[in-house]
Amino acid sequence: MAGLSEKPQALGIDQESAEANKNSSSNKKSVHNRLLEKDKEEGGQGGDMSPSAGSSIKRSGSRPQLDVSKAEIQGNVEEKYPTILLPNQSDDLSHLALDIGGSLIKLVYFSRHEDQSTDDKRKRSVKERLGLSNGNRRSFPILGGRLHFVKFETRKINECLDFINSKQLHRGGAESPYADGATDGNAIIKATGGGAYKYTDLFKERLGVSLDKEDEMDCLVAGANFLLKAIRHEAFTHMEGQKEFVQIDxxxxxxxxxxxxxxxxxxxxxxxxxxxxxxxxxxxxxxxxxxxxxxxxxxxxxxxxxxxxxxxxxxxxxxxxxxxxxxxxxxxxxxxxxxxxxxxxxxxxxxxxxxxxxxxxxxxxxxxxxxxxxxxxxxxxxxxxxxxxxxxxxxxxxxxxxxxxxxxxxxxxxxxxxxxAMFLRHEGFLGALGAFMSYEKHGLDDLMVHQLVERFPMGAPYTGGKIHGPPLGDLNEKASDRNSKYLISWMEKFLRKGTEIxxxxxxxxxxxxxxxxxxxxxxxxxSSLRSDASALNVGVLHLVPTLDVFPLLEDPKTYEPNTIDLADPSELEYWFTILSEHLPDLVDKAVASEGRTDDAKRRGDAFARAFSAHLARLMEEPAAYGKLGLANLLEMREECLREFQFVDAYRSIKQRENEASLAVLPDLLMEIDSMDEETRLLTLIEGVLAANIFDWGSRACVDLYHKGTIIEIYRMSRNKMQRPWRVDDFDLFKERMLGTGDKKKPPHKRALLFVDNSGADIVLGMLPLARELLRRGTEVVLVANSLPALNDVTAMELPDIVAEAAKHCDTLRRAAEAGGLLVDAMINSSRSSKGKSSSVPLMVVENGCGSPCIDLRQVSSELAAAAKDADLIILEGMGRALHTNLNARFKCDALKVRSDCLLLLFCA
Ligand SMILES: Nc1ncnc2c1ncn2[C@@H]1O[C@H](COP(=O)(O)OP(=O)(O)OP(=O)(O)O)[C@@H](O)[C@H]1O
Ligand SMILES: CC(C)(CO)[C@@H](O)C(=O)NCCC(=O)O
Ligand SMILES: [Mn+2]
CATH class of the missing domain: 3.30.420.40 (ATPase, nucleotide binding domain)
Structure with missing residues (x-):
């Protein structure tokens, strides 16, 4: 491999391409955004929780027992682990824990996550094909949820009681079916600190709940051990103004x-x-x-x-x-x-x-x-x-x-x-966390680093993050309404308060x-102290038990998903400028994606304000939210869009480009098929480089769009891809693929193609390459985002694109059929029937992210399963190949491709 140093600048990119390079990444989102897979098992209780076992109470007599009366299976009875509905089980009771100290009350509470993805056909077929069982998920009864951290002054305990009441936390949250029912009188909350004793009666009177006391020292230690083991970069040193995160083994x-x-x-x-x-x-x-x-x-x-x-x-x-x-x-x-x-x-x-x-x-x-x-x-x-x-x-x-x-x-x-001396980011929440963990059934202490993702709510810190009082309680109609479901959403509050923010x-x-x-x-x-609400420096912990470490990483311990070091002030400033400058365009696209309604405009405006505020905060204190990487920053932008309910800002742009590219695909395939093996391989790689140019993040690309049709641009850029490229391992790659002389090498067994953009990139770049691999007998797994991020193609969108492409190509059709991607097409097609297909399969898996980068320590279980038999990885694009994984080392062959710095890096 070429001797690359860490920073992309070291690639010797010239000014022009460096510009494009920078611009393009500004458009993408970052890593970390873990998707919460809909998990039907979540609601149901595993067999180990069976009440008849009679052994469910171990540490604490307060552990709620299951009430299985009137239990019924919800959904498909034939599923392996169908959801079991327990209408009389108030298992949600245990979703709040308190540490009531002499000065402050600390609350840790759990909220379920609304499903963001559906259990679609693709997912089911991937599960079958990869032999994905539901694994250990059932041992995490609270999977797919979030842990929130809030504090109040003890002398204002009534505000705390109001807050609990307004969110119905003592009954499992406002969305709980019990929320508006009568208090069942049995509600029990874990509590520690002296106030657990002092305020027992007050809690009983005001909320009708009993406090189950946990020892303060036990809780402090449990909380500290959990944080130090499970949260990456929880601890840091602080000397002479310098904060340095420490990774504790x-x-x-x-x-x-x-x-x-x-x-x-x-x-x-x-x-x-x-x-x-x-x-x-x-x-x-x-x-x-x-x-x-x-x-x-x-x-x-x-x-x-x-x-x-x-x-x-x-x-x-x-x-x-x-x-x-x-x-x-x-x-x-x-x-x-x-x-x-x-x-x-x-x-x-x-x-x-x-x-x-x-x-x-x-x-x-x-x-x-x-x-x-x-x-x-x-x-x-x-x-x-x-x-x-x-x-x-x-x-x-x-x-x-x-x-x-x-x-x-x-x-x-x-x-x-x-x-x-070391300090902890969750400094004051140790006891409350420990108390929360003492609910055994949560299984929190079994969670591992890669299953936790911390996120910083974008609008919330500016509205609800104040340390005292319910979030903008005064904006709620009447205090008495706080119990009701008519609470104004945080976003509504944000919009109303907008001018003050x-x-x-x-x-x-x-x-x-x-x-x-x-x-x-x-x-x-x-200088970092601030008395305003933005001083909230712990985020919401997302618990995602379906995340895994990518199994093909050579050494997960030393893996570092940040090529760019934002600790370098000039780098930081550079990226902040990029992100700020791109903001108006992004807002415009987002608002357009929702039909430019008044509501969309309002939200777009609020999004811009919230995101700029976070940027300003980070610019001033880069470690405010923990260790900051470019991937985090880019992901934050995507998360922020989602928080303001912009589901997919590039939706229509993506559609248009997919259609335009699909229209010219047959011509391209014909051209490619007329070439000899070696020319074909080179053309395909040039094609990937050329098509990856189509990137809405890149200003150069936007200019191109005004100049020609997609196929013209594609051909033009392909012709410009004159070798040698800046990093050019094509000969190495060719040797591995085609062998030298008579020495042929066996084809790869399975290739994972981490795809990037919609349109030309996927259709004219990656799909033709996938087709070549399939022809050579290599199984192909297209790895795409779980959630939208700029114009990146998502795993949800890919099956349709593949199905369209398959209309023009038998290889793709057979492989897609074999990979279960053409479920609908098969119904109408007389040719196909199960088992008949002789092709190696083409599959699609989601990567677990909603950002243009990928942190391979936290990927979807689907991808982790698909990786087990893979022996070739192809990473494409600025975010995935350059910003996060340029230096990543794998246990198998890996090809990293990025167009605007003409990078083709092959490690065998
Ligand atoms: N907004 C705040 N109001 C009051 N004290 C604060 C605030 N923010 C930080 N502090 C500091 O934090 C201390 C309380 O810390 P913490 O919540 O960890 O202790 P506690 O649990 O209330 O006390 P103890 O454990 O001794 O009962 C206060 O004594 C004060 O020094
Ligand atoms: C009494 C507690 C444990 C209450 O949290 C705490 O305030 C404390 O440790 N105080 C110091 C008491 C002492 O050891 O002198
Ligand atoms: Mn305390």
């Missing part, structure tokens, strides 16, 4: 020290799942900062106090070594003049009263004192037990840079770099510095 996690900084602080030595000891604690914690800070500064909220600290200078409050030593260092014991000798030590001055100190300075001094103290005590406890890693959780941290830097500094300084404004950077420098003071001042 789940097999090398223990032992560690968990320090939960809530109102008070608990320090727990964790040795394994459920194996831990609370080894220390301190009553100088988050409550101390907030409480003392409130008294001393008159701040009205925690965030206000924190924000104030950013403008503070603690030298007016703290007594420094230099203050004591007349400006000198005390170097003999390693103390510089700027080291703080005594927190608040300067306030002993008799000449000054509280009013004489700036609240900003007080807040900073206090924050530093408490953070540093906690860091120091944590280090001492780590030292006591020889622990090297300390994870800090609890909402005192609040993602605040200065707090984290101070803690890290204390740990680093006192341990002389031996111990490491603007991109988040960066906080003013801290003025000056603490002036202390050196080893003893953190430099950063936490």
């Amino acid at each position: 789940p097999n090398d996690l223990f032992p560690y020290l968990l320090v939960n900084i809530g109102s008070g602080v608990s320090m727990i030595k964790v040795d394994g799942d459920g194996k831990f000891e609370r080894v220390s604690g301190t009553n100088v914690g988050g409550g101390t900062y907030w409480g003392l800070g409130r008294l001393l500064t008159k701040c009205k909220s925690f965030d206000e106090l924190l924000e104030l600290s950013q403008k503070g200078d603690n030298r007016t409050i703290d007594m420094l070594v230099g203050d004591i030593y007349g400006g000198l260092d005390y170097s003999k014991i390693g103390l510089s003049a700027s080291t703080i000798a005594s927190s608040f030590g300067k306030t002993i001055s008799e000449k000054k009263e509280l009013e004489d100190y700036r609240p900003e300075d007080i807040s900073l001094s206090l924050l530093r004192m408490i953070s540093y103290n906690i860091g120091q005590i944590s280090y001492l406890n780590a030292l006591r037990f020889g622990l090297k890693r300390i994870f800090f959780g609890g909402f005192f941290i609040r993602g605040h840079a200065y707090t984290m830097d101070t803690i890290s500094f204390a740990v680093q300084f006192w341990s002389k770099g031996e111990a490491q 603007t991109a988040p404004v960066p906080m003013t950077p801290a003025a000056g510095t603490t002036g202390l420098g050196g080893f003893d003071v953190p430099l950063s001042r936490g």
